[in-house]
Amino acid sequence: MTIAGNMIIGQELVKGSKKAIYGINPATGENLEPAYLGGSAQEVERACALADQAFDVYRETDLETRAKFLGQIAANLAANGPAIIERAGLESGLPKARLEGELGRTMNQLKLFAEEVRAGRWLGVKIDTAIPERTPLPRSDLRLRHIPLGPVAVFGASNFPLAFSVAGGDTASALAAGCPVVVKGHSAHPGTSELVGKAIQAAVKSSGLPEGTFSLLFGSGADIGSALVADSRIKAVGFTGSRSGGVALMKIAAERAEPIPVYAEMSSINPVYLLPEALKNRAESIATGFVNSMLMGSGQFCTNPGLLIVKEAPELDGFVRKVVDLVRAANPTTMLTPGIHQAFESGVEKLSGNANVDLLAQAQGSSGPNQCRARLFSTSAQAFLKDHALRDEVFGSSSLIIRCKTDEEILELTRSLEGQLTATVLMDQADNTAFVKKLLSILERKVGRILFNGYPTGVEVCHAMVHGGPFPATSDSRTTSVGTEAIWRFLRPICYQDFPSDLLPEALKDQSPVPKLVNGK
Amino acid sequence: MTIAGNMIIGQELVKGSKKAIYGINPATGENLEPAYLGGSAQEVERACALADQAFDVYRETDLETRAKFLGQIAANLAANGPAIIERAGLESGLPKARLEGELGRTMNQLKLFAEEVRAGRWLGVKIDTAIPERTPLPRSDLRLRHIPLGPVAVFGASNFPLAFSVAGGDTASALAAGCPVVVKGHSAHPGTSELVGKAIQAAVKSSGLPEGTFSLLFGSGADIGSALVADSRIKAVGFTGSRSGGVALMKIAAERAEPIPVYAEMSSINPVYLLPEALKNRAESIATGFVNSMLMGSGQFCTNPGLLIVKEAPELDGFVRKVVDLVRAANPTTMLTPGIHQAFESGVEKLSGNANVDLLAQAQGSSGPNQCRARLFSTSAQAFLKDHALRDEVFGSSSLIIRCKTDEEILELTRSLEGQLTATVLMDQADNTAFVKKLLSILERKVGRILFNGYPTGVEVCHAMVHGGPFPATSDSRTTSVGTEAIWRFLRPICYQDFPSDLLPEALKDQSPVPKLVNGK
Structure with missing residues (x-):
C-alpha cells in the first residue's frame, strides 16, 4: 500500500x-507530500x-x-x-x-x-408467539429484530x-x-x-x-x-x-x-474530586498521578482532567506545591496541529488574563513549533460559579484547581457543571461517605462514567465502557x-407480524441460534 | 374522584x-362542563x-x-x-x-x-471485571447500568x-x-x-x-x-x-x-399490498377485512390503511366493486373533535379535486355534527409517483387504491414512499415469492412493522411490537x-469504574440478581 x-x-x-490539503509535520511545521x-x-x-x-x-x-x-x-x-x-x-x-x-x-x-x-x-431478537385461541382477539405471531x-x-x-x-x-x-x-x-x-x-x-x-x-x-x-x-x-x-x-x-x-x-x-472538562483524607494520606502519589494524566498526549484527550476540585485543608498548599513542581518540570511536547496549538494558547491566555484565576505553573518552553507548555491554574469555587467562561474546554495540558470552602460549595459547583464524559473521585476509606453519596447522586445526572481512585485518561474498549454523557459531552x-x-x-x-417462515429473516426463524427473548423469557 | x-x-x-378549555361532545357539538x-x-x-x-x-x-x-x-x-x-x-x-x-x-x-x-x-447491566495482572496496563473493574x-x-x-x-x-x-x-x-x-x-x-x-x-x-x-x-x-x-x-x-x-x-x-399512510393470487382467491374476504380496518374508529388510527397498492388484473374491477359497495353501505360515525373532522373533510376534498384521482365511493351521510363519511379513492401508480400531495396522511376513514401496471411500478412506488409505521402484504402461497422478497427489502428500509395477511389497525402491546418507523412516521x-x-x-x-462495593448501585453489586453480561458472557 x-x-x-x-x-x-x-x-x-x-x-x-478542489483545494489541496497537506499533512503537516507539527514538529517542524513543514508540509508533507503528497x-x-x-x-x-x-x-x-x-x-x-x-x-x-x-x-x-x-x-x-x-x-x-x-x-x-x-x-x-x-x-x-x-x-x-x-x-x-x-x-x-x-x-x-x-x-x-x-x-x-x-x-x-x-x-x-x-x-x-x-x-x-x-x-x-x-439483533435484539424478541419473539411473541401467536395465541390463536385468545379472546376477544387472537394474538398474532410477532418477531422483532434490529436492522442497521x-x-x-x-x-x-x-x-x-x-x-x-x-x-x-x-x-x-x-x-x-x-x-x-x-x-x-x-x-x-x-x-x-x-x-x-x-x-x-x-x-x-x-x-x-x-x-x-x-x-x-x-x-x-x-x-x-x-x-x-x-x-x-x-x-x-x-x-x-x-x-x-x-x-x-x-x-x-x-x-x-x-x-x-x-x-x-x-467537549468535556472531566472534573476530579480530591477528598480530604486522600489529600492527607496520598498527596504525593495523587500529585504524580494527576499530572501524568494531565500531561499525557499533550492533554489532547477528550477525558483530560481539566478541573481538580478540592476543599481547603492544611495539607492543600503542600499538595499544590507538588503539582506545581511537577508541571514546571515537564518538558514541552509537540501538539497535533498548528490549529490545536493556537487554540490551546488562546485558551490558556484567556485563563491567564482572568482576574479571578491564578496561573500557578507552566511547563518548560521550547523554540520549536506547536509545542505544548502545560499550564496549571487555580481559582475559587465562588469565582468558578460566577464565570461561565471557566467551564470552556481548553484542549491540551491545562488544568484548573478549584479551591472550595465547604462541602456544600462542592455540591453547588457540581450542580452548575454541564454534561461531562467522566468524573473522578479520589477518596480514602476514612473520607465522608455520606458526602460522597450526595456527590455521586449529582454526578450521575451529569456524566457518562464515574471513576474511583484512578484518572480519567485511558478508556477501556470493552462491554461495560461508556464513553458518552449529557450534552455537550456528546450530542x-x-x-x-x-x-x-x-x-x-x-x-x-423492526417487527415482522405473521410472516410465512420462508420469508422470515434467518435470525427470526424458530431454529435460529441467536440469543432471543421468547414470550418475555 | x-x-x-x-x-x-x-x-x-x-x-x-388562562383561557378556558371545554371538552366538546362531538356527537352534539356542545361544550361539556366544567x-x-x-x-x-x-x-x-x-x-x-x-x-x-x-x-x-x-x-x-x-x-x-x-x-x-x-x-x-x-x-x-x-x-x-x-x-x-x-x-x-x-x-x-x-x-x-x-x-x-x-x-x-x-x-x-x-x-x-x-x-x-x-x-x-x-438496567442492561454489563460487568467487565478487573484484570490487575494484565500488561502493559491492568484493566479496571467496569460496571454499566442504565439510568433514567x-x-x-x-x-x-x-x-x-x-x-x-x-x-x-x-x-x-x-x-x-x-x-x-x-x-x-x-x-x-x-x-x-x-x-x-x-x-x-x-x-x-x-x-x-x-x-x-x-x-x-x-x-x-x-x-x-x-x-x-x-x-x-x-x-x-x-x-x-x-x-x-x-x-x-x-x-x-x-x-x-x-x-x-x-x-x-x-404521520403514516400504511400501504397495503394486494398480490395477484390473493386477489384472485380471496377478493371477498379481503374487501371486507380491508374496509373494516379502514372504517375502524372512523379511521382515526395511526395505522389506518391509507393506501391499497394492487396490480391490474382481470379480477381487480370485481374486487374494487366489492370495496365500493362496502364503503357506500357504511354508516357515518362521530369523529373525535370538530378540528379532526374539519381536517378530514379538507383532506378528502383535496383528493376529490385532484384531476388524477377518482372518488370511487363515499359512505352514508348524516345531518349530525362531526360525522365521518368514509371515502374511497383511486389513482394510477404514475399519478401517485408524480404528485407528492397524494402522500399526505388524511386522518380518518379515507383510502386510496393505487392501480399499478407492473411489478416494477410497485417497487418504484414503494421506493418513493416516506417512512411508515406499517406495511401489509396480502399474498397467497402461489404468489411470486421472488417479487415479495424484493418488496420486503424495500419495505424494511421504510417501516417499523411488516404484516402478512392481516390488517395494520390493532397494535399488540407485547415484547416484540414495534410501533415506530423512519421519519415522518416518527421522529x-x-x-x-x-x-x-x-x-x-x-x-x-452510565459506567462505574473501580467503585468501592458499598458505593455501587444495588443492581451492580456482585450479588445482584438482575440479568447481567459478565465479561461478555
Whole structure:
C-alpha cells in the first residue's frame, strides 16, 4: 500500500479537484507530500450512491461473513503496521510507542466488534408467539429484530489518528451493525487515512462485499462534511471533535427533510474530586498521578482532567506545591496541529488574563513549533460559579484547581457543571461517605462514567465502557462511542407480524441460534 | 374522584388562570362542563421544579416499589373505570365497548411495564471485571447500568383518550424507566384526563413517592407545551399527534441550550399490498377485512390503511366493486373533535379535486355534527409517483387504491414512499415469492412493522411490537412507542469504574440478581 494522495470511492482511487490539503509535520511545521486535492459534490454523490447500493447486500451478510470482514481489516492493518505508524508519527507528532499502542487498540476494537457480531445480541431478537385461541382477539405471531439504519458518515478525529479515525470506533461499530460507511478523513492526517482506508478497501474486496461498503473522502473547509451529512442516503453520523463542529453537524442533520441521528462526541472538562483524607494520606502519589494524566498526549484527550476540585485543608498548599513542581518540570511536547496549538494558547491566555484565576505553573518552553507548555491554574469555587467562561474546554495540558470552602460549595459547583464524559473521585476509606453519596447522586445526572481512585485518561474498549454523557459531552447521552454498546447507535427495531417462515429473516426463524427473548423469557 | 376542572401539580389540585378549555361532545357539538382554565408559565415552572426534585428519589426506587406503583395506577383506573369510560365517551364520541377495551389495554400496559421493571433487563447491566495482572496496563473493574434520563414531558393524543394519553404508553414507559412525568393533557378530553390523572396522583401518594413524580397541565394553544419542552429540567419528550405538531416540538427541543430527544409518533399512510393470487382467491374476504380496518374508529388510527397498492388484473374491477359497495353501505360515525373532522373533510376534498384521482365511493351521510363519511379513492401508480400531495396522511376513514401496471411500478412506488409505521402484504402461497422478497427489502428500509395477511389497525402491546418507523412516521426510528422496548427511550448508560462495593448501585453489586453480561458472557 502506498501513499498517493487519493480518495477512496468504493474500489476506485480518485484524485480530487478542489483545494489541496497537506499533512503537516507539527514538529517542524513543514508540509508533507503528497497533496490531497479536496473532493467535490460529485465525489460525495458517488460515495453515497455506492453506499446506498451496497446497503441491502451488506446489511444481510451472515454473522460469520461480517465478523470475518472486520477481522480482515484488523489483519490488513497489522500487515501494514510499520508504514501506518511511520506516517501517523510524521503527521501527528505522536511518539512511536503511543501509536503502536493505538494501532493495537484499533485492531483489538475491530476484533471485539467481530466477536460482538458473532454473538448476535445486537439483533435484539424478541419473539411473541401467536395465541390463536385468545379472546376477544387472537394474538398474532410477532418477531422483532434490529436492522442497521443505513449508510453512516464518519468524521475522523485528529487526536487519535488510528483509534478514532478511518478504522476507529465509529467505523468499526457502524460496519458491525451492517451500515456502509463513508468517512470524511481528518485533514490533519490524510496520509495515515489513505493507508488505513486502503486496508479497509482491500478487506471489502477480499471479503466479496459490495464496493460501496466503504469510501473515504477528503476536503478542506466544511463543504464535504456538510454535503455528506445533508445527503438523503446518509442515515446517521459519527463525529469526534470540537463542540462547534459537532453542533454544526447536529444542525444540518436536524434540518434535513428526514432528520437523522448525530453521534457527536465533543467537549468535556472531566472534573476530579480530591477528598480530604486522600489529600492527607496520598498527596504525593495523587500529585504524580494527576499530572501524568494531565500531561499525557499533550492533554489532547477528550477525558483530560481539566478541573481538580478540592476543599481547603492544611495539607492543600503542600499538595499544590507538588503539582506545581511537577508541571514546571515537564518538558514541552509537540501538539497535533498548528490549529490545536493556537487554540490551546488562546485558551490558556484567556485563563491567564482572568482576574479571578491564578496561573500557578507552566511547563518548560521550547523554540520549536506547536509545542505544548502545560499550564496549571487555580481559582475559587465562588469565582468558578460566577464565570461561565471557566467551564470552556481548553484542549491540551491545562488544568484548573478549584479551591472550595465547604462541602456544600462542592455540591453547588457540581450542580452548575454541564454534561461531562467522566468524573473522578479520589477518596480514602476514612473520607465522608455520606458526602460522597450526595456527590455521586449529582454526578450521575451529569456524566457518562464515574471513576474511583484512578484518572480519567485511558478508556477501556470493552462491554461495560461508556464513553458518552449529557450534552455537550456528546450530542446523544443515550449512547457510547467506545465499547460494544456503541453498535446500538446504528440499529433500529423492526417487527415482522405473521410472516410465512420462508420469508422470515434467518435470525427470526424458530431454529435460529441467536440469543432471543421468547414470550418475555 | 370527581371532575372539577383542575390541573394536577404534585399532590395539589390547581385551577389555571388562562383561557378556558371545554371538552366538546362531538356527537352534539356542545361544550361539556366544567371549564378547564389554562395553565401559565407559573404552573409549568412548578410542575418541572417538583419533577426535578422527585427525580433523585424516584429514579432509585427499588424494582418492586416501582412495579407496585405501576400496578397501583392500574388498580386505581379499574376502580374508577365506569366514571372514566362515561366521561371519555362524552368527550370523544367513541363507543362504550371500544373504551372498555381501551381501558383494559391501558391497565394491561401498566401491568406489563410493572413486570418489565421487575425483570430488570432494562438496567442492561454489563460487568467487565478487573484484570490487575494484565500488561502493559491492568484493566479496571467496569460496571454499566442504565439510568433514567430525567423528567419527561408527555403529550396526550386525542385518538386514544386512555391508551395514548395521561396514563398511556409514554407515561407508563417513562415511569417504568424511573422518569417523573409531566403530562400536557389533550384539550379534547380534559375531564377524562383529570380523572386518569387523579388515579395516578393517588397512586403516587399511596406508594409513598415524591409528589413531583407526576403532574398534569392543561392549556389552549401551544404555549404550555412549548414552555414544557423548553424547560431545562425536562430531559425527553413523548408525543403522539400531527406531523406539524411533532415537528414543532422537535425544533424546540433541538434549539435548547441542552438539546433533548423527542419521541414523536406522527404521520403514516400504511400501504397495503394486494398480490395477484390473493386477489384472485380471496377478493371477498379481503374487501371486507380491508374496509373494516379502514372504517375502524372512523379511521382515526395511526395505522389506518391509507393506501391499497394492487396490480391490474382481470379480477381487480370485481374486487374494487366489492370495496365500493362496502364503503357506500357504511354508516357515518362521530369523529373525535370538530378540528379532526374539519381536517378530514379538507383532506378528502383535496383528493376529490385532484384531476388524477377518482372518488370511487363515499359512505352514508348524516345531518349530525362531526360525522365521518368514509371515502374511497383511486389513482394510477404514475399519478401517485408524480404528485407528492397524494402522500399526505388524511386522518380518518379515507383510502386510496393505487392501480399499478407492473411489478416494477410497485417497487418504484414503494421506493418513493416516506417512512411508515406499517406495511401489509396480502399474498397467497402461489404468489411470486421472488417479487415479495424484493418488496420486503424495500419495505424494511421504510417501516417499523411488516404484516402478512392481516390488517395494520390493532397494535399488540407485547415484547416484540414495534410501533415506530423512519421519519415522518416518527421522529426517531430507533425506538417504539408501544411495547416493552419503549422503555429504552428514556434510559442512558452510565459506567462505574473501580467503585468501592458499598458505593455501587444495588443492581451492580456482585450479588445482584438482575440479568447481567459478565465479561461478555
